Amino acid sequence: MSKPAVEVKNLTKVFNTGNPGANVFKKGITGSYVVAVDNLSFKVEAGEVYGLIGPNGSGKSTTMKVVLGLMAPTDGSAKVFGLDAGDVRARNDIGYLPENPYFYRHLSGEETLKFYGKLCGLKGKVLKDRIDELLDMVDLEGARTRRLAGYSKGMLQRIGLAQAIIQRPGLVILDEPTAGVDPVGSRQIRDLILQLKEEGISVFLCSHLLEQVQEVCDNVGIIFKGRMRREGPLEELVSIENRYSFVLENASPKLIKEIETLVEKEKGVTITEKGNPRTTLERLFLKIAGSKDQDEV
Amino acid sequence: MTTFTETKVKIPVLSLSRVWTIAAGTMTQLVRMKTFYFLLIFAVLVAGVGYLDFRLATAASQLETIKKISFGTMDLFAWLYAIVATALLIPRDLEDRTLYTILSKPVRRVEYLVGKLLGVLILIGLSLGLMFCLCMVMLAIKHGDLVSSELIKLSSDPNITQVEIEEQIALINEQGPRKELGVAALASFLKSSVVAAMTILISTFASSSLFTIITSIFFFLIGHAHGMMTDYWLHKTEGNLVIRLATKVMKLLIPDFQLYSFSEGVVTGATIVPAVVWSMGFLTAGYLFIFLLISLMIFMYKEF
Ligand SMILES: Nc1ncnc2c1ncn2[C@@H]1O[C@H](COP(=O)(O)OP(=O)(O)OP(=O)(O)O)[C@@H](O)[C@H]1O
Numbered sequence: 027m028s029k030p031a032v033e034v035k036n037l038t039k040v041f042n043t044g045n046p047g048a049n050v051f052k053k054g055i056t057g058s059y060v061v062a063v064d065n066l067s068f069k070v071e072a073g074e075v076y077g078l079i080g081p082n083g084s085g086k087s088t089t090m091k092v093v094l095g096l097m098a099p100t101d102g103s104a105k106v107f108g109l110d111a112g113d114v115r116a117r118n119d120i121g122y123l124p125e126n127p128y129f130y131r132h133l134s135g136e137e138t139l140k141f142y143g144k145l146c147g148l149k150g151k152v153l154k155d156r157i158d159e160l161l162d163m164v165d166l167e168g169a170r171t172r173r174l175a176g177y178s179k180g181m182l183q184r185i186g187l188a189q190a191i192i193q194r195p196g197l198v199i200l201d202e203p204t205a206g207v208d209p210v211g212s213r214q215i216r217d218l219i220l221q222l223k224e225e226g227i228s229v230f231l232c233s234h235l236l237e238q239v240q241e242v243c244d245n246v247g248i249i250f251k252g253r254m255r256r257e258g259p260l261e262e263l264v265s266i267e268n269r270y271s272f273v274l275e276n277a278s279p280k281l282i283k284e285i286e287t288l289v290e291k292e293k294g295v296t297i298t299e300k301g302n303p304r305t306t307l308e309r310l311f312l313k314i315a316g317s318k319d320q321d322e323v
Numbered sequence: 324m325t326t327f328t329e330t331k332v333k334i335p336v337l338s339l340s341r342v343w344t345i346a347a348g349t350m351t352q353l354v355r356m357k358t359f360y361f362l363l364i365f366a367v368l369v370a371g372v373g374y375l376d377f378r379l380a381t382a383a384s385q386l387e388t389i390k391k392i393s394f395g396t397m398d399l400f401a402w403l404y405a406i407v408a409t410a411l412l413i414p415r416d417l418e419d420r421t422l423y424t425i426l427s428k429p430v431r432r433v434e435y436l437v438g439k440l441l442g443v444l445i446l447i448g449l450s451l452g453l454m455f456c457l458c459m460v461m462l463a464i465k466h467g468d469l470v471s472s473e474l475i476k477l478s479s480d481p482n483i484t485q486v487e488i489e490e491q492i493a494l495i496n497e498q499g500p501r502k503e504l505g506v507a508a509l510a511s512f513l514k515s516s517v518v519a520a521m522t523i524l525i526s527t528f529a530s531s532s533l534f535t536i537i538t539s540i541f542f543f544l545i546g547h548a549h550g551m552m553t554d555y556w557l558h559k560t561e562g563n564l565v566i567r568l569a570t571k572v573m574k575l576l577i578p579d580f581q582l583y584s585f586s587e588g589v590v591t592g593a594t595i596v597p598a599v600v601w602s603m604g605f606l607t608a609g610y611l612f613i614f615l616l617i618s619l620m621i622f623m624y625k626e627f
């Protein structure tokens with residue numbers, strides 16, 4: 027009977043972008059508006075990894091903030107495990123890592139986890155054991171007592187991830203978890219996400235790093251200018267039905283030449299692509315992001 | 324997959340342990356930001372005041388002046404600290420997005436606000452306690468010096484009787500370190516608490532710490548001119564309705580900080596009326612409550 031981890035229905039979020047200070051009395055008359063999210067609907071099923079991808083300013087972070095109850099929707103609704111997004115109880119079950127997170131710089135890694143653990147109602151030995159476990163999991167055991175002011179970007183991101191899952195939430199929301207992290211660090215984060223998935227935790231993430239999305243996500247939604255453009259299982263999204271590809275390893279130039287002549291003999295068949303394989307998701311992303319007319323896709 | 328929400332649904336309206344976690348975090352933050360260094364400056368100033376020679380007629384009036392200056396400085400440091408420390412909290416959390424991570428935990432916004440205020444209040448209380456102790460120590464030393472030099476001076480004069488000497492010493496003792504001075508420190512604490520709550524309110528809609536500090540100081544100063552402005556406006560405008568309303572609103576929104584200056588009398592040795600102290604306590608509680616309530620109303624609907 028498990029309810030979807032996240033259920034967003036017809037969500038719209040409009041920002042008034044008039045200078046809030048100067049326009050406070052004129053709001054609604056002269057203020058200009060930005061429709062950050064436009065009638066967006068999607069579901070993150072319990073236990074799956076869902077990736078929301080889209081170019082800068084397409085409304086990914088805004089959607090996440092609404093799901094977290096940090097912002098109220100202008101229209102539509104967002105539910106977490108069946109509870110309204112604004113409900114405190116819903117947040118019992120959510121872990122969140124914002125984009126480019128900063129935590130209290132003067133706290134050490136251990137103190138940071140303690141702080142967030144206590145906010146979740148953990149204490150005593152349970153909390154202590156959980157902190158040990160997490161520091162080990164995110165590979166920060168060595169930086170345990172060091173203050174966050176001296177952490178590198180990748181370390182901050184990992185302590186952020188640990189902080190997010192301190193109370194063993196059923197849903198983890200990650201806003202660009204690998205932005206600004208080097209390939210090794212992002213591989214670590216990817217492994218952690220897969221580990222979460224294995225433990226049955228639902229993950230809702232957004233990212234620009236499409237290869238990574240491709241590696242961890244079960245379902246993907248592509249958002250552009252606040253609207254959902256494509257959605258579905260990763261496999262379906264990236265496969266093209268009238269095409270077929272095989273990737274060969276260690277094929278000699280002679281073999282490739284032979285295949286090419288074989289194909290040329292067949293009527294109506296053309297080789298549309300050859301060379302070293304590329305991420306197909308990336309192409310789809312670029313096609314959507316590159317189209318000027320937003321209704322075209 | 325179990326849904327965790329069903330097993331742990333109960334969340335109290337205000338969890339004291341969460342409030343305390345935030346308050347303790349706030350204290351650690353402010354202490355490690357080295358905001359306490361102002362206490363060193365205060366110590367130096369107070370020690371300096373102790374060594375000033377005012378060349379005043381009597382030893383008693385010397386002590387009185389020293390008290391006025393040191394307790395005045397203590398008061399100034401307390402409310403300035405209240406403004407600066409409070410203004411560093413919320414805008415900074417917002418800037419650093421730390422607020423996102425806190426509010427995405429099962430933390431109610433009221434718990435966050437109350438926790439922040441509580442943390443600041445405890446620190447103000449602690450620093451006032453320290454400053455008070457410094458003042459008292461300095462006063463005790465100065466008092467001892469003055470008494471012994473006065474004794475030497477008086478007893479060397481054959482025309483002065485023992486009774487007269489005792490009278491003189493009693494006069495000096497009156498200006499010495501007496502426990503009633505604690506009430507002056509308490510008054511500073513009450514005032515600073517209201518200042519801190521007012522600053523929290525301002526910081527719920529301000530976008531930066533600097534703006535918060537400047538606005539708070541501005542309102543703090545206006546809060547000292549209540550009586551003056553009311554008189555001026557009402558007389559000048561002969562009770563124009565709009566002005567009268569404006570004054571009413573201003574009086575309602577900006578605390579009358581002048582009320583707390585009863586502590587100045589305490590410093591110079593006026594008798595303390597317990598009823599006044601109690602009523603100031605209640606008034607402070609009322610201000611804190613109202614400021615928190617308005618802050619919360621703004622903060623509840625704030626989007627991040
Ligand atoms: N608080 C706000 N006030 C006004 N406009 C906002 C606010 N937050 C976001 N926006 C606007 O809403 C749109 C969507 O922003 P959002 O941050 O959700 O994008 P994003 O997909 O997360 O982008 P990025 O990949 O750069 O993080 C943008 O045009 C942005 O300018």
Ligand SMILES: [Mg+2]
Nearest residue numbers: 086087088125
């Ligand atoms: Mg974003």
